Amino acid sequence: xxxxxxxxxxxxxxxxxxxxxxxxxxxxxxFIGCAPKGDLDQAVMVTSFSEFEGKYGSFYVDPDxxxxxxxxxxxxxxxxxxxxxxxxxxxxxxxxxxDITLKDRKSTPANTLKIFAANxxxxxxxxxxxxxxxxxxxxxxxxxxxxxxDELMEAHRNLSMSPSATNFIEKVITMNSRLIxxxxxxxxxxxVPGTSRSGASPATSLPAENRKFxxxxxxxxxxxxxxxxxxxxxxxxxDAIQKAVRALKxxxxxxxxxxxDDFTCTYDETDPSNPLYVLTSGTKGIDSDTGxxxxxxxxxxxxxxxxALLNLGTANGGQEQDGSAVLRPANGxxxxxxxxxxxxxxxxxxxxxxxxxxxxxxxxxxxVRDVSILAVPGMGTKDITDFGSTYCExxxxxxxxxxxxxxxxxxxxxxxxxxxxxxxxxxxxxxxxTAVYFPWLKMVDPTGIQPEAIxxxxxxxxxxxxxxxxxxxGVWKAPAGTEANIGGASGLLKNVTDAEQxxxxxxxxxxxxxxxxxxxVIWGSRTLSTRAQPEWRYVPVRRTAIFLEVSIFNGIQxxxxxxxxxxxxxxxxxxxxxxxxxxxRQGAFQGDTPSKAFFVKCxxxxxxxxxxxxxxxxVLVGFAPLKPAEFVVIKISQKAGQEAx
Numbered sequence: 140x141x142x143x144x145x146x147x148x149x150x151x152x153x154x155x156x157x158x159x160x161x162x163x164x165x166x167x168x169x170f171i172g173c174a175p176k177g178d179l180d181q182a183v184m185v186t187s188f189s190e191f192e193g194k195y196g197s198f199y200v201d202p203d204x205x206x207x208x209x210x211x212x213x214x215x216x217x218x219x220x221x222x223x224x225x226x227x228x229x230x231x232x233x234x235x236x237x238d239i240t241l242k243d244r245k246s247t248p249a250n251t252l253k254i255f256a257a258n259x260x261x262x263x264x265x266x267x268x269x270x271x272x273x274x275x276x277x278x279x280x281x282x283x284x285x286x287x288x289d290e291l292m293e294a295h296r297n298l299s300m301s302p303s304a305t306n307f308i309e310k311v312i313t314m315n316s317r318l319i320x321x322x323x324x325x326x327x328x329x330x331v332p333g334t335s336r337s338g339a340s341p342a343t344s345l346p347a348e349n350r351k352f353x354x355x356x357x358x359x360x361x362x363x364x365x366x367x368x369x370x371x372x373x374x375x376x377x378d379a380i381q382k383a384v385r386a387l388k389x390x391x392x393x394x395x396x397x398x399x400d401d402f403t404c405t406y407d408e409t410d411p412s413n414p415l416y417v418l419t420s421g422t423k424g425i426d427s428d429t430g431x432x433x434x435x436x437x438x439x440x441x442x443x444x445x446x447a448l449l450n451l452g453t454a455n456g457g458q459e460q461d462g463s464a465v466l467r468p469a470n471g472x473x474x475x476x477x478x479x480x481x482x483x484x485x486x487x488x489x490x491x492x493x494x495x496x497x498x499x500x501x502x503x504x505x506x507v508r509d510v511s512i513l514a515v516p517g518m519g520t521k522d523i524t525d526f527g528s529t530y531c532e533x534x535x536x537x538x539x540x541x542x543x544x545x546x547x548x549x550x551x552x553x554x555x556x557x558x559x560x561x562x563x564x565x566x567x568x569x570x571x572x573t574a575v576y577f578p579w580l581k582m583v584d585p586t587g588i589q590p591e592a593i594x595x596x597x598x599x600x601x602x603x604x605x606x607x608x609x610x611x612x613g614v615w616k617a618p619a620g621t622e623a624n625i626g627g628a629s630g631l632l633k634n635v636t637d638a639e640q641x642x643x644x645x646x647x648x649x650x651x652x653x654x655x656x657x658x659x660v661i662w663g664s665r666t667l668s669t670r671a672q673p674e675w676r677y678v679p680v681r682r683t684a685i686f687l688e689v690s691i692f693n694g695i696q697x698x699x700x701x702x703x704x705x706x707x708x709x710x711x712x713x714x715x716x717x718x719x720x721x722x723x724r725q726g727a728f729q730g731d732t733p734s735k736a737f738f739v740k741c742x743x744x745x746x747x748x749x750x751x752x753x754x755x756x757x758v759l760v761g762f763a764p765l766k767p768a769e770f771v772v773i774k775i776s777q778k779a780g781q782e783a784x
Contacts (some may be wrong), residue, residue, distance in 0.1 A: 156710045160694030160718040163542075165614040165686050166606035168217060168225040168512040170599070171500040172210030173492060175199050176262045179234070182226040182503045182510075188218045193317065195227055196262060197586075204588035209517030213599025215585065219627040220600055221607025226510055228500040230492045237263030237476030237486030240324075241270070241468035249327050251300070252308065252468045255320040256475060256486055263486035264476035266318060270468050273297040276453075279464045280306070285318050293318055300463040302430030303358060303393075319475075323466075329424035331465045333357065333434035336407075337416040338456025342448040343373040349448055351440035354384060356402065356420055357431050359394040362387050363440060373406045376449070377416060380404040384418075393429045398422045416449055424462040433462030494522050501530050505537045511685070512544055512605055514598035519548040521565045528570035528667065540692040544682055546598045546605070547575040547667075554578055554632050556639040563646045563667070571668040571675030576601050576649045580659070581630040592629045597651055600625050604661060605682075615683045615727045617664035617767035625651070625659045645669070649678075664767050680764040683727065691715055691760065703751050708741040711758055715739045719762070729763035737762040 143149060169182065177183070177195035185191045191214050198215075199208040206212075210227075217225060236259045243251035256263025265288050273280030275297045285293040293316055298308040300323060312321040345366065353361040364387070366379040381404040389399060401421025408414040420433040436459055437452035451457045476485045497518055504510055513531060515523050527545040535541045549562050559577045580600060581592040601618070604625065608618045616622075635643070635650045640662070643650055647670070649663030664678045675681050695714065701707050719737045722728065730736035738761045745757040 156713060157717070158694070158697055158710070158714050160690055160714055162718075162722075163511075163686055163689035163693060164509055165511045165682065166223065166609040167509050168222060168514065168602045168606065169228065169504055169507070169510040169543075170210060170214055170217070170225060170602075171228040171230060171497055171513075171515045172213070172517065173199060173208035173231065174210055174227070174229045175488065176256075176258055176260045177227065177229040178258055179229050179231055180503070182228045182507050184224055184226050185214075186224045188215050191215075191227065195229060196260075200586055200588065204584070204586070206593070209596050209599075212582070212585070212595045213514065213516035213602075216582070216595070216599035216627050217603040217606070220603025220625060221610065222603040223606060223610075225602075226504065226507055228503050230496050230500045231259060231489050232492040232496050233487070233489030234259035235484065235487040235489065236260075237266065238484045239268070239473055239475045239478055240482040241268075241473060242481065243327065243466045244469055245329075245465055248469065250324050250482070251327050251466050252324065253322045254475060255322070257316065257318050257320055259486065259489075261486045261488045264474075266475040268319075268473045268475060270470050270473070272470065276459075278458060278460045279467075281467045281470075283308075285316070287318060299432075300466040301425060301432035301461060303432065304463075325427075327466060328427075329462050329465050331433075331460075331462050332423045333420040333432065333459075333461040335418040335435040335437050335451060335459045336457055338450035338458075339413055339415075341414075341416055341450040343376065345370040345376060345445055345448060348443055349445045351443040352446035352449070352451060353438040353440055354387075354418075355434070355436040355438070356384070356387075356389075357394045357398045357422060357426075357434055359398070360390040361436070361438060362390065365443075366445065373414070373416075377404045377406045380416070380418065393426075393431055395422060395426070398433070416451065418451070420462070422462070425466075435459065494518075494520065497523060498526050501526070508538055508542070510543055511682075511689075512546060512602045514546040514548075514602055516548075516598050517551075517596045519550045519553070519562075519596065521562070521567075524573065524575065525566055525568045528566075528568040528573040531572035532570060540688050541572070541685060542689045543572070544678075544685060545570070545573040546601050547573050548579075548596045548598050549575070549577055551579050551594055551596070551632070556635075556643060559643055559648050560646055563648055566667065569647070569667045569671040571666045571672050571681045573667045574649055574665065574678050575647065575667060576651060576661070576663075577633075577643065578635070578651065579632040580625070580628040580651065581632065582628055594632050600628065600651075601661060613725060613727060614686045615679050615765045617677065617679045619649070619661045619664040619678075619767070621657045621660055623661040624657060625661065628659045631659065677764075677766055680766060683762075683764055687722075687760070687762065690718065691758075694718065695758075698756065703746070703754070703756050705742075707756060708743075708746065711741045711756070712739050715741075715758065715760060719760070727762075727765065729765055735763065 175196035198211045200206050237256040239254050240250045241252045242248035267286040269284040271282045280297045283295045299306045308321045350366040354364050355361045364383045369375045370379050384402045398421045403419045405417045407417050418435045420435050422433045425432045439446045446452050447455050524547045531543040531545045534543050576597040579594045584593045604623050605618045635652050640650045647665045647667045652662040653659045669676045716739045723733050723736045728736035740759040745759050
């Protein structure tokens with residue numbers, strides 16, 4: 140509060156007690172599965188199927204058309220049915236990363252640069268590298284073109300082998316490449332000093348008014364050099380240059396004194412027709428401590444310039460080469476993973492992942508906070524379904540709140556009513572955080588290999604439909620019924636009858652059915668706890684509760700460490716109540732008045748003095764959930780003894 144020392148009007152801003160709660164997202168999915176390429180150590184968000192293909196490859200099939208993984212098919216159908224964004228967790232077992240070790244340009248070539256495929260998999264064996272001289276500074280820099288299946292995918296220009304350079308290859312490739320990674324062989328050293336050579340026919344005598352130029356030793360920064368008398372012969376000029384540069388002081392601690400103390404300037408008359416001034420740094424190669432390459436750069440002085448007369452500096456026709464230049468990879472075309480002339484490691488997809496590999500993939504979602512739908516396409520086993528259910532229930536210990544719902548399925552071979560019943564009965568976990576869908580669907584083979592429709596798991600279609608209905612109607616609307624008309628499916632692996640669904644629905648199996656008037660639709664909306672926990676029987680009820688918990692959890696973080704008194708309780712009631720009113724007006728709850736639809740209680744009854752002493756404030760939020768009308772009953776009777784009108 141400002142001091143009030145004189146009479147007048149004082150303006151103060153006070154914080155508002157209204158802190159709006161933002162509705163949490165409910166339609167971001169996560170898919171765990173195999174892919175031919177992509178990161179193996181993190182969950183990555185994609186917002187379209189084309190982005191998925193760029194990062195993880197396309198449909199993972201063998202040449203004969205047999206499907207290795209249903210991940211791509213499911214992600215494709217997720218977006219096709221209304222999904223907007225999802226995380227991908229790639230699973231692999233024993234996959235290897237393709238690489239190649241390139242040689243340098245020394246007279247006796249040594250290993251200088253290792254190029255890796257960006258991630259593990261046999262896909263890396265399709266990478267070709269074309270190394271050539273750079274265009275901006277061909278004496279020091281080089282280009283790498285990256286081809287995949289003979290198609291140019293990336294072009295990296297004017298790269299340096301000097302770790303301190305802004306265009307150092309490791310930095311550039313890490314920032315810009317989606318296909319490769321680069322690692323300089325730090326054990327490979329250069330004994331070549333940085334030099335600056337004059338262009339043809341440099342002056343051998345300098346007038347008194349042209350005795351200055353700028354010089355930069357080992358990237359230390361440009362300093363002005365002024366040559367003293369005498370400077371009327373080439374020998375005198377080269378001696379004057381050497382003396383003046385050695386007298387300079389280093390500007391940066393990263394540059395060693397030796398670069399100046401042992402600096403030399405010679406007048407090279409090896410070719411009598413083209414004698415040259417050669418300015419050489421006192422150090423060689425790349426400094427192992429700083430990563431700075433030995434170098435000499437010359438530029439024109441602002442006045443009394445001698446560089447133009449001496450033809451020093453690239454602007455005046457001179458040539459400059461640093462100590463890393465010889466370490467550049469040799470020009471040529473090289474095949475990553477398989478090149479008979481160079482050391483390589485072939486890329487490999489490894490072995491078929493097992494259940495434990497898929498379970499380990501869940502760990503990569505532990506730190507992802509905006510996933511609300513989770514699926515493992517094509518892995519409809521008891522162990523995976525139980526594990527997915529348990530994972531969603533334990534998210535509270537990871538994210539602070541239960542925020543995820545598992546979309547389960549069965550194996551492709553479980554295509555009868557009896558097998559579906561047996562599958563559900565085998566599950567250890569009858570979780571309200573899981574819904575299981577049956578049967579598999581058919582779709583046109585997107586690869587064109589199979590002329591007939593292929594069978595694919597339902598989880599991708601269902602997750603997309605969850606996202607679509609969440610966006611159009613709200614998470615409280617059951618993702619089922621005629622509105623849940625599935626796109627991209629050409630048929631079902633099994634056509635479920637009414638009699639069969641009579642049994643399956645009661646067991647918590649959500650059937651996908653085909654009707655003449657509506658097409659293929661999701662015709663069930665029950666969780667696995669349909670019997671064990673009837674209050675969480677319906678998918679929209681459980682997911683609405685998740686939505687409320689996450690939204691309120693995120694929206695009241697401001698309350699932590701606030702004074703635990705009536706002011707805080709009132710603010711919590713106000714803000715949570717305003718959020719619930721907004722949802723009530725959107726039709727999220729039962730009841731025709733707010734008092735019938737929900738309540739928010741936070742006062743001395745919910746938070747006792749003992750709670751206050753323990754630093755606890757308790758908020759009680761209740762809501763009347765909307766439950767889907769599963770059974771619409773129409774009663775018809777005859778009117779007898781009355782005349783028709």
